[in-house]
Amino acid sequence: MRKHNRMLATIGAAALLATLFGTPANAAGTGHGPGGGGTGSGNAMLGAIKAKHGKHAGTPAAMCREMTVNGGFETPKLGKNDYMQFDQADVPGWRTDDPDGKIEIWGGNMGVPARFGKQFAELNATGQGNSIYxxxxxxxxxxxxxxxxxxxxxxxxxxxxxxxxxxFGKTPRNDGSVNGIGSAFSYVNSSDDARWKRLYGWYKTGPDQTSTRVTLTAVDSASTDPGYGNLVDGLTIVDQPGCF
Incomplete structure (x- = not known):
């Protein structure tokens, strides 16, 4: 039986308008602007996003430093496989709370083209409601x-x-919190199975926050199979506005 989606967290009128019309919105203390639209990895992703959203791309390319590692899930390579579940230690940059410690990466032969590059990730590898971070x-x-x-x-x-x-949250010293600690900000949005949807925004770090944990979580999935759902691609984070 198909599971009904839970009501998402209230995001306020400004954020709701941003969801509908693609306009950045602000929240108290932190900000976010959900949008819709397309795909890549590292500087290639930034280039593709700037090309698509040229009117916002006012920062010189040299200043648009990518802060994430492997945000497009292009490593490790799938080769001839349609998808694979990798041990988290073999996926550069990423870790997971999946019960088996697996991160599932797809290629374009599963009926879904990557938004950027050739690969992307499914958050629910062997469990349900999983996170990668x-x-x-x-x-x-x-x-x-x-x-x-x-x-x-x-x-x-x-x-x-x-x-x-x-x-987003401050990286814990003992690594005990998937979501990080303090100065926390989160945003939830939904997407269907017909197209990729872009979410974007900004986050302000707290005092002494020299390391920040960014987490992607499968909040809800239409499938009752614990290993199905929530595809993600093209995470890019920069410290300069106008890079997208």
Whole structure:
């Protein structure tokens, strides 16, 4: 039986308008602007995003430094495989709370083209409601700017909808919190199985926050199979506005 999507967290009128019309919105203390639209990895992703959203691309390319590692999930290579579940230690930059410690990477032969490059990830590898996360170096009390793409996995004859969250918080010293600690910001949005949807915005670090944990979480999946749902691609984070 198909699971009904839970009601998403209230995002306020400004953010709702941003979702509908693609206009950046602000939230107290932190900001975010959900949008819709396309794909890549590292500087290639930044170039593709700037080309698509040229009117916002006012920062020189030399200043658009990518802060994430392997944000397009292009490593490790799938080779001739359609998809593979890799041990998290073999996926540069990323870790997971998946019960088997697996990160699932897809190629373009599963009926879904990558938004950027040739590969992307499914958040639910062997469990349900899973997260993948990585730590990035940041400056305290500074805005960073993020963008990534989400899509639902097609698991039925009708339209399937998955909800995915991005979360920012200070990297814990003991590594005990997937979502990080303090100065936390999260945003949840949903997507269907017909196209990739872009989410983007900014986040302000807290005092002494020299390392920030960014987490992508499968909040809800249309499938009742614990290993199905929540496709993500093209996470890019920069410390300069106008890079997207």
């Amino acid at each position: 990585q730590d990035i170096k940041t400056k305290p009390n500074t805005k960073i700017y993020w963008s990534f793409w989400i899509r639902a996995r097609d698991t039925s004859g009708g339209k399937d909808v998955d909800a995915t969250q991005i979360h």
